[in-house]
Amino acid sequence: MKKTRIPLLALMILIISTVTTGCWNYREVDKMSIVAGVAVDKGQKDKFQITVEIIQVSAGKDTNMTSKTITMEGKTMFDAARNIISISGKRLYWSHAKVIILSKEIASQGVTEVIEWYNRDSETREDVRILISKGTSAKEVFAGQGSTDDIKSFVLEEMIKNQVSLSKAPMMDILKFNIESKTQGISTIIPTVNLLKKDGKMYPQIMGTAIIKNDKLVGFLDGEETKDLTFIRDEVKGGVLIEEMQANDVHTLVSLEIFKNKTKVTPVSDDQDIEINLNIDTTVAIDEINSSETIFNEEGRRELEESAENTLKERIESLIKKIQSEYNADIFGFGAKLRENDAQVWNDVGNNWDEVFKDLKVNVQTAVHIKNSAMLSKSSKEGD
Amino acid sequence: MIKRIKKRNLETTTKSMEKNHSENSGLNKSLDDNISLFKNIFKNDETLIIRGFQNKRLQSAQCCIFYLDGMVNAEIINENIIQPVLSNDLSENIESNNLLEELKKKVIVSNNVTLETEVNKMVSSIINGDTLFLLEGYDKALIISSKGGETRPITEPTSSRIIRGPREGFTESIMLNLSLVRRKIKNPEFKVKFKEIGERTHTKTCICYIEGLALEGILNELELRLDKIEIDGIIDSGYIQELIKDAPYSPFETIGSSERPDVIAAKLLEGRIALFVDGSPFVLTVPYLVVENFQSNEDYYNNYIFSSMNRLIRGFTAVTSITIPAIFLSLVTYHQEMLPTPLLLSISSSRQGVPFPTVVSLFIMLFIFDMLREAGTRMPSSVGQAVNIVGTLVLGQAAVEARLVSAPVIIVTALTGIMTLINMNFISATIIFRTFLLIGASFLGIYGFLMCIIILYLHLMSIRSFGVPYMMNVTRAKDHDGQDAWIRAPWWAMTLRPKIIAANDLVRQSSRLGKEK
Structure with a gap:
């Protein structure tokens, strides 16, 4: 009896601990689309129109990384995110997204309802940087020219880092936004992004601050x-x-x-x-x-x-x-x-x-x- | 009496040699009878040389010697036995019943001559390379030591090379091996106990220890286990190693082996017990702990900082050679969020168009590496070039260029392979547990990997080698425990011998120990 009890117990612990763990799944990296950044605009039909920048890795001797953007509308953020799969074909992988850009219009309606899904989902991360596009719609930011890298979201992230070190834009990611927006006696700020026209090309420029009062965009400050x-x-x-x-x-x-x-x-x-x-x-x-x-x-x-x-x-x-x-x-x-x-x-x-x-x-x-x-x-x- | 022996001889022609001489209890006074007795025992063995001769003056001194060709030193027989007996001026007035004793005392020039009456012992000493001396009219015989035969010269062991330290290595001759260790420990407390193992091979083994250091309990346990061995033959010490080891199903070695006299001497001085086996240049030591896998004799001869660094490299690579493929697999296929973005992108790009899942290509590549390793060990050195070219060019580069496997998989395989080769005495455990962890990681990611790590750790913690915990000193660095485990403390700080093993006399440097406190 005692001889069989210990292996049985071990087996039980093993099975229970295996079955009760959270979601895990074997998936190969080449079977998913890695999202670099996401832009949220006000939709024309539905409430949200989201644009994701997906990294496209081409095989070959030299790895060549380009990005492509896919725009889709949905009643909720998650709805829109899932609708994108119908075009992209592959599942979107959100853990490596670097920036989330909100348009002026959607930020005026309220910021929390946009990022609530981002907070809740297990794959999305809280260290993603928030930006508010000041002059143009959010999706147009991805259309701008990158100066160094081909993936605009990575360029934007690098720009935020440098601008923060020059005090021209505040540092704000989702985690900090959550903390500040839930604290009494402080209003949140979000850095703004602009498209700057130069030599016929549009360059994104991060400078200045958007003032968020009671979850809504109320105004801007310059650099x-x-x-x-x-x-x-x-x-x-x-x-x-x-x-x-x-x-x-x-x-x-x-x-x-x-x-x-x-x-x-x-x-x-x-x-x-x-x-x-x-x-x-x-x-x-x-x-x-x-x-x-x-x-x-x-x-x-x-x-x-x-x-x-x-x-x-x-x-x-x-x-x-x-x-x-x-x-x-x-x-x-x-x-x-x-x-x-x-x-x-x-x-x-x-x-x-x-x-x-x-x-x-x-x-x-x-x-x-x-x-x-x-x-x-x-x-x-x-x-x- | 004669009749009885003759009858017996007839009977025994069909029986084994073993049975034959165990039933013969004595010799006959007739030389001819005795010669035919031994001829019968060594029937069909044409290496037995029988040489009859007599003294030049004393006609009655008819003698005969027996020896096995190739086992003896012919010079000893010629100059120390035949020559003196032939040419000695033996006078007639020697009492006839005292001639053998006279020959032993005054004529035969040898350092080791014994008078023997039992046929069994005569036979075994002939087999061992001694010479049997019979004399007409005596039912006793002289056994004259004349061991010879070719042995391999002392060379540097090729199994593990060193830069600094003694270069001599053990040979296949047990007496030579013993002398190599004895030369390092010149002390009467160095004890040597012989034991024959193997019902047919009668292999000579020998337990060595230092009295006052080695634990009685471990010594008794070792002798008990050796006594229990019932096997027809021992060809190499590996037989005994596997027959008496603790945790017999585990891939981890719980008995050490070394080809170097300096290693064995040092282990004896730590209170360990050595087991020499005739015919094997590998000498066993017990108890054997997991830290000894990472110890090299060179550690103790070099600067202690350098040695500690090397030892840390060995320990680190032993852990990583088991875990790296599993960690890689779980990161790439389960936990992509844990990779830095640029790394994920480069892995993703190298995966484009690769037909097999990562787990399959990892298994294939690791298997191929083991095949290459086995080929490298076994092949004649003249074809080494071919294996190298096939291994590096065809399997490595071409496989990536043809997109059969992704480049990171090749890198992980190569890294694992190199790290495995650093710890060669660990290799069986490495390969088995690496596969085990890889399977765990392929089903459950990091979670499954950690479960397998826990199982591995429990297994290691449960092993004991001759009563000493196998993982002793690995998990503790307090006091003197850690001084010779992950690092090698400077010699002036190693005031104590390893605990438990040398519990009889722990203090190695008593004067320094006082200063320290």
Whole structure:
């Protein structure tokens, strides 16, 4: 009895654990179409019109990868995704998709209903980047010319990475979007993509931010405003600050490369009055000076720092004013910070945060430190 | 009496030699009778040389020697037996019943002469290459040591080559092999116990150990297992290895074998027991643990960092040679989301137009690799070029260009093949478990692969070699356990011998041990 019990038990565990696992399936890589990216537009007949960019791998001595796009409509996202199989012939494989592009129209209707399927399905991933096409329909983005790679979605992903490092566009994937859109006291942002006409060809360009309030697209910010926005959100990864100097009647432009930034948001509340203290601490380096003026003494450096601090402060204040007056969407996350720091106050004001945010007083403090002047210690023209 | 022996001789002509001499208990005083007795025992064996001669002066000293041609050193017989007996000035006044004793004491020049009365022992010593000396009028005989015959010279073993370290290797002669080890351990505690195994071959085996280091329990167990062997012949130590090993159905070896005296000496010094088998250059050692598969004698002679790196390479490749095909298969056919996108695309492009599923082409290619390996081992070296060309060009390049298999499959096969060859003493287990894991992965992906890994791990954990856990020191690196497993600690840090095996006397460097603490 005991001799047979252990093998029987082992067999039972084996069978049960085999049968109760999730979905698995033997499939060969060449039997499926790998989706590189997807664009969602408003459909003409049905609600959604989705366009997938499929990677086409041609056999031969040199592997040649091209892409083709397939557009199909459906009542739901999943319906549309399945309808595509009727044209492509192969099953779509979503795990390697890099970007999802939403058109302005569909984003104005609501973003969550588009990406809900993306969140729920097992094959789709949460690290896919979201984009909103500003000027054209989403599907036209795939028709644009790629500058390096033939697969536009991969080009777009690479562009997002680089633009984020220049603070010209915010980083946003589905996971982060889900977190931000479910957090109280913060409105989400999504980077925008545009088609730029150049030499008769259309090039996609990623720059600027779309403001999403209550799941709907309400407005856009341009690239420079996006940079200021990333300062407030403490998401600065790099980029350039251009500073104008007026000394001895000479107009000088100085490029400052951002190395490091730390932004501290401290909500201060007493009774009914809520204020936000914003402390921005940036370390930069001089990377370019287009004049012969020397500013490399201690005084000149101090002057430049002060000037940069003031410019940054002005820009940030004007951005906050603009958002408050035009969109009234708390894309800076001040509400979320308040909720984090002082939950009791948030409980009082949280329900009508929109009202509070509109007239919220924000005290901006900026500090710019110039670390070095890159490879040159003197002005290039000095001593001439 | 004479009648009885004659009758017996007639009977035994049809019986086996074995039975024959076991029933003969004594010799006759007549030389002629004795000669015919041995002639009968070695009937139809024409290598038996019978040489009769007598002393030049003493007529009564009629003698006869027996030996097997090829088994003896003819010089010893000529110069140390025949020459002295022929030319010695034997005086007549030697008491006639004392002549044999006189010859033994004063005439025969040999380092090892024994007086023997039993026919059985005489026969076996003739077979072993000694010379039997009979004298007219005596029912006793002298056995004179004259072992000879050609043996292979000591050469460097070809089964595993090294760059640094002793180059000598064992030969097929057990006494020579023993002397090679004895020369390294000059200590009376080095013990040697002989035992004959094989009902027909009477193969000489010998248990060696160092008293005070080797565990009594393991020694007794080894002797018990050797006593239980009932087999007609032992040709190589591989017979014994398989007859007495633990986990007899497992592909993992639980008894070690080595062709190098320095390895055997080092293992004896760790408290292990060696088993020499006559006719085999491979000496067995027990207990044998899984870490010994990854140890090379060179590790101990080279710089410890370099040795540790090499040992890690061996351990790593042993694991990967079993798992790589299965991991590749499950990633490519079940879990494409786990591959980086560029890799997936390049695999996808190489799969275009390939007729067989990945799992089938993997099985085919791995089988072909094993065929090439077997051909490489077995073939005469003059045709090696042909196999190389067929293997690399035809099967590798042409198969990919003709799109019969995809390039990643070839790469995985080649990688697996090389890693398998790094651990040659592991090869049977590697091939069996690699196939096992591949089958698991082909049905259930990573999930099935992991199930098979668990089974493999349980199996390894369940094995013991002569009572010592097979996986000892593999999973633990605390204290002194890990010092000679995945890495090789510097000699000044290896203050202890391996535990359990050398439980009798663990401390190897007592002065250093004190300093360490």
